[in-house]
Amino acid sequence: MEFPFDINQLFSERVSILDQTIVAGRKAAGRPHLQAHIDTVIDELGKASAKAQQLPASITSASKLQSQKHQLYLLKNREMNGGRGVVVGFLKVGYKKLFLLDRQGEHVEAEPLCVLDFYIAENLQRYGYGLELFDFMLQHKKLEPLLMAYDRPSPKFLSFLAKHYCLTPSVPQANNFVVFEGFFLNRSAGQLRKVPLRKPDGEIKPYSLMEREVVHQEQRARPWPFAPPHSPQRSVSSQLSHSLSVGSSPSRLPPRAAAALAPGGNRDQSPQSPLIERCRERRTSQQGRAGRCSLYSWHMDSRAPGLLDRPLPGPDLSHFHLCLHPRRMASAPRPP
């Protein structure tokens, strides 16, 4: 994503971490125009992400970031745009108190780190940048993806998690959040608090109202003619059929990006470079399509029997299996 100002001047690191304080951070302190540029970058990223997910409004913006205790990891590429740099994408995380259903169907209260928003610029998707950013966040938080919760993950994101971390949605939740096999197993009792089914003042509310939900409710609340003629959310099946039809290894890298990514090119270095490099090499090869699942094979072993008992035909579609499998339709995260 290009901007008419110098991205390298705004963000010195390949991955910058922004939160409610850093958004008005050191570089921008006392320099209002730099602060305004940072705000513009965050707002534009939020808009692009909302558009990509077909959300009616942004769930990420500079003003929201300043008012919430979230962290935003921003990935840039220093070389692109004539050396002024481009913003590749962002990942927003934050802790949320959630009421979740465990495998026994009991409500438990947990406060996991949640992935709230994630976006890589359209022309740079499927080149390993998402993995680089996600891995950076995991290392920074010293966390495994299994222990996190995911706010209404899109089909692309589910595919990403299945491919790179072998994550398979576990217990369908009453809210928009998805947790994966092992989420409950790998937590100490202190991190999960059982909640009685009924509180004295009535039924428990199984979820916190999330930004995505607020955005939808705001949209629904608007009277005609301001309300959209139909829901902007596509059905899960149509999203899936689109995803499936997109194919898995497109060659849609723009010339500048291709130059920056070419072997021996002058791309920014990152601590995860060999892994990411391998991931990007896989764009032109069918080898290695299992991602890094072997790293998480212990987790696969604990998967409920029968979950993947009917593989889909064709290559590497296993990560779509859950959403297509009739028994798992209830866990599809984005209702039509």
Ligand SMILES: CC(=O)SCCNC(=O)CCNC(=O)[C@H](O)C(C)(C)COP(=O)(O)OP(=O)(O)OC[C@H]1O[C@@H](n2cnc3c(N)ncnc32)[C@H](O)[C@@H]1OP(=O)(O)O
């Ligand atoms: C909780 C939330 O934030 S939900 C919102 C998630 N964000 C979105 O859906 C916005 C649009 N999508 C994106 O921005 C990106 O595709 C992301 C962030 C999901 C992934 O980032 P990328 O840089 O593309 O991922 P990366 O290159 O590391 O991994 C590629 C894998 O991601 C998945 N993926 C990425 N793009 C697609 C796509 N168009 N269709 C299906 N799967 C996709 C696939 O598993 C892919 O592997 P494959 O190419 O072998 O099939």
